[in-house]
Amino acid sequence: MKVKPLADRVLIEPNPAEEKTAGGLFIPDTAKEKPLAGKVIAVGPGTSDVKMEVKVGDQVLYGKYAGTEITIDGKDLLIMKQGDILAII
Amino acid sequence: MKVKPLADRVLIEPNPAEEKTAGGLFIPDTAKEKPLAGKVIAVGPGTSDVKMEVKVGDQVLYGKYAGTEITIDGKDLLIMKQGDILAII
Amino acid sequence: MKVKPLADRVLIEPNPAEEKTAGGLFIPDTAKEKPLAGKVIAVGPGTSDVKMEVKVGDQVLYGKYAGTEITIDGKDLLIMKQGDILAII
Amino acid sequence: MKVKPLADRVLIEPNPAEEKTAGGLFIPDTAKEKPLAGKVIAVGPGTSDVKMEVKVGDQVLYGKYAGTEITIDGKDLLIMKQGDILAII
Amino acid sequence: MKVKPLADRVLIEPNPAEEKTAGGLFIPDTAKEKPLAGKVIAVGPGTSDVKMEVKVGDQVLYGKYAGTEITIDGKDLLIMKQGDILAII
Amino acid sequence: MKVKPLADRVLIEPNPAEEKTAGGLFIPDTAKEKPLAGKVIAVGPGTSDVKMEVKVGDQVLYGKYAGTEITIDGKDLLIMKQGDILAII
Amino acid sequence: MKVKPLADRVLIEPNPAEEKTAGGLFIPDTAKEKPLAGKVIAVGPGTSDVKMEVKVGDQVLYGKYAGTEITIDGKDLLIMKQGDILAII
Numbered sequence: 001m002k003v004k005p006l007a008d009r010v011l012i013e014p015n016p017a018e019e020k021t022a023g024g025l026f027i028p029d030t031a032k033e034k035p036l037a038g039k040v041i042a043v044g045p046g047t048s049d050v051k052m053e054v055k056v057g058d059q060v061l062y063g064k065y066a067g068t069e070i071t072i073d074g075k076d077l078l079i080m081k082q083g084d085i086l087a088i089i
Numbered sequence: 090m091k092v093k094p095l096a097d098r099v100l101i102e103p104n105p106a107e108e109k110t111a112g113g114l115f116i117p118d119t120a121k122e123k124p125l126a127g128k129v130i131a132v133g134p135g136t137s138d139v140k141m142e143v144k145v146g147d148q149v150l151y152g153k154y155a156g157t158e159i160t161i162d163g164k165d166l167l168i169m170k171q172g173d174i175l176a177i178i
Numbered sequence: 179m180k181v182k183p184l185a186d187r188v189l190i191e192p193n194p195a196e197e198k199t200a201g202g203l204f205i206p207d208t209a210k211e212k213p214l215a216g217k218v219i220a221v222g223p224g225t226s227d228v229k230m231e232v233k234v235g236d237q238v239l240y241g242k243y244a245g246t247e248i249t250i251d252g253k254d255l256l257i258m259k260q261g262d263i264l265a266i267i
Numbered sequence: 268m269k270v271k272p273l274a275d276r277v278l279i280e281p282n283p284a285e286e287k288t289a290g291g292l293f294i295p296d297t298a299k300e301k302p303l304a305g306k307v308i309a310v311g312p313g314t315s316d317v318k319m320e321v322k323v324g325d326q327v328l329y330g331k332y333a334g335t336e337i338t339i340d341g342k343d344l345l346i347m348k349q350g351d352i353l354a355i356i
Numbered sequence: 357m358k359v360k361p362l363a364d365r366v367l368i369e370p371n372p373a374e375e376k377t378a379g380g381l382f383i384p385d386t387a388k389e390k391p392l393a394g395k396v397i398a399v400g401p402g403t404s405d406v407k408m409e410v411k412v413g414d415q416v417l418y419g420k421y422a423g424t425e426i427t428i429d430g431k432d433l434l435i436m437k438q439g440d441i442l443a444i445i
Numbered sequence: 446m447k448v449k450p451l452a453d454r455v456l457i458e459p460n461p462a463e464e465k466t467a468g469g470l471f472i473p474d475t476a477k478e479k480p481l482a483g484k485v486i487a488v489g490p491g492t493s494d495v496k497m498e499v500k501v502g503d504q505v506l507y508g509k510y511a512g513t514e515i516t517i518d519g520k521d522l523l524i525m526k527q528g529d530i531l532a533i534i
Numbered sequence: 535m536k537v538k539p540l541a542d543r544v545l546i547e548p549n550p551a552e553e554k555t556a557g558g559l560f561i562p563d564t565a566k567e568k569p570l571a572g573k574v575i576a577v578g579p580g581t582s583d584v585k586m587e588v589k590v591g592d593q594v595l596y597g598k599y600a601g602t603e604i605t606i607d608g609k610d611l612l613i614m615k616q617g618d619i620l621a622i623i
Contacts, residue, residue, distance in 0.1 A: 001178055002178070003176045003178050006177065007142065007171075011176065035604055035613075045142065048138070049582070061604055068152060070150055072178070079150070079175050083541065086539065086543060087578075088540065089537050090267055092239075093265055095263050095266065096261070133265075157264060159239055168264045180356070181355070182356075183354045184320050185350070220354075226318075246302055246353060248353070257302075257328070270443045272442065273409050273410070273438065273441050273442065276442060276443065309443075311443075312409065337417055337442070357534055359532045359534050360532055360533040360534075361532045362527065362530050362532055362533065365532065401498065426532070448623050449621055450621045451616065451619050452616075487621075515569055515620070524595070
């Protein structure tokens with residue numbers, strides 16, 4: 001099934017959990033949450049305010065609580081606004 | 090009865106409940122709500138800020154709490170702003 | 179008495195209560211409120227941001243808590259911003 | 268004493284209390300407040316965003332809690348933004 | 357000492373307390389606060405959004421809690437944004 | 446060490462405490478806080494929205510809680526947005 | 535691993551803790567938090583609203599709670615919007 005995000009939204013396939021904890025043992029010395037990583041699967045057309053900077057195949061970092069989970073063809077994906085993506089890695 | 094949504098609103102007929110739970114057994118390992126799916130029935134003209142990207146007949150994903158329920162000719166429909174639609178599938 | 183709504187406001191005569199419950203017996207299976215219907219009596223000139231889409235005589239849907247009640251010539255009317263109107267039916 | 272409202276403000280002389288309850292016996296079947304009526308005494312020049320639509324002498328409707336009371340020459344007046352005025356009657 | 361307000365701020369010398377209660381005995385029949393009066397001492401240059409409408413010497417009305425008190429040469433003055441001034445009297 | 450404020454920020458050296466209480470004995474008859482004074486040490490380039498009005502060497506007034514303290518070369522300075530500065534004195 | 539911040543975000547390597555407390559013994563006489571310092575590692579392209587003012591290699595000051603921690607190649611870095619950077623030092 002093909003998913004076409006609207007506006008400035010991006011569809012992301014989260015990396016497997018091993019990569020999520022790539023920073024190794026997490027010692028919570030601050031209240032800050034480490035972001036997660038994933039691969040861009042689909043990109044919306046953008047809006048008059050937001051030009052899309054990510055493209056399909058990019059590895060991106062995003063906050064732990066960013067986006068909405070959707071299940072497409074049995075895969076758990078995330079759909080979020082590009083503004084919730086921190087960086088391309 | 091014909092319904093003409095105003096501004097950037099979209100009229101949606103939610104898919105039957107079977108499809109709503111298409112992701113299978115839902116194990117609530119996160120606080121995130123899975124979005125629902127439906128068919129676009131009518132589309133507003135847009136606004137100076139929002140250009141309409143969905144069209145009648147599109148299958149769309151939207152958040153569980155998006156929109157307002159309306160009953161037209163005995164059918165339970167939803168009317169929501171296009172900004173509440175996550176993606177076309 | 180003639181009422182001229184300001185800016186993007188619309189004056190509405192709510193439909194009689196029978197029509198309000200036109201969806202039949204209401205079983206509250208969700209927290210969502212069903213919108214109400216009414217007839218447009220007068221329309222403001224709009225603003226630089228909002229172009230008026232409704233016109234006098236239109237039947238419109240609006241949220242249960244939208245607008246302000248005013249009593250004109252003994253009739254209970256509602257005055258609300260066009261943005262609170264969901265659709266023309 | 269002459270009062271010149273700034274920006275998009277309007278100076279209003281509330282109608283006497285009899286007119287305020289012109290709708291007759293008030294049975295509070297909803298939580299909605301009925302608006303009050305008054306006469307426009309002075310009008311500000313407007314702003315780049317707000318063009319003034321009311322003029323001196325207009326009878327207007329406004330929400331019960333709109334505006335700030337001021338006492339000029341012993342008269343209790345109200346000064347409010349035009350956006351708080353619902354309609355000209 | 358000369359004070360030059362920044363942006364759309366205005367420096368005001370509040371009128372003596374006698375004038376503040378010029379409306380006579382205050383019977384608090386509503387929750388609304390009566391505004392105070394003062395004389396404009398200095399006016400900022402305005403901003404791209406706000407054109408200055410008051411000038412030095414104007415008597416103005418402002419809300420009871422508007423502005424910040426500053427003490428210049430032993431005088432208690434108020435500095436506030438022009439948007440907090442209700443009217444020129 | 447040289448500090449270059451970003452955007453519409455201004456670096457300020459607060460006046461010694463004696464000047465801070467220049468208004469003499471403070472009798473707290475209102476809840477309003479008196480602003481403090483300081484000297485402008487460095488000025489950012491401004492933004493598309495904010496044109497800088499203060500320059501290095503200006504004595505300025507600012508609210509008691511404005512800005513962020515930074516320690517440069519052993520001196521306690523404040524960095525704040527120009528919008529938090531009330532006036533040049 | 536290369537990290538490309540999106541929009542107006544900046545990637546920062548915090549200075550070692552010794553420099554963080556460069557102001558010497560911290561006596562908490564106010565509720566204000568002292569900002570921290572770090573080196574700019576990567577800079578986003580900016581947005582239509584925000585032109586980038588910092589460049590790779592700049593030493594910058596930022597608030598204690600600014601940004602999101604990310605771990606890249608074993609290094610703890612911070613990614614934040616340029617608007618959270620106070621100054622270049």
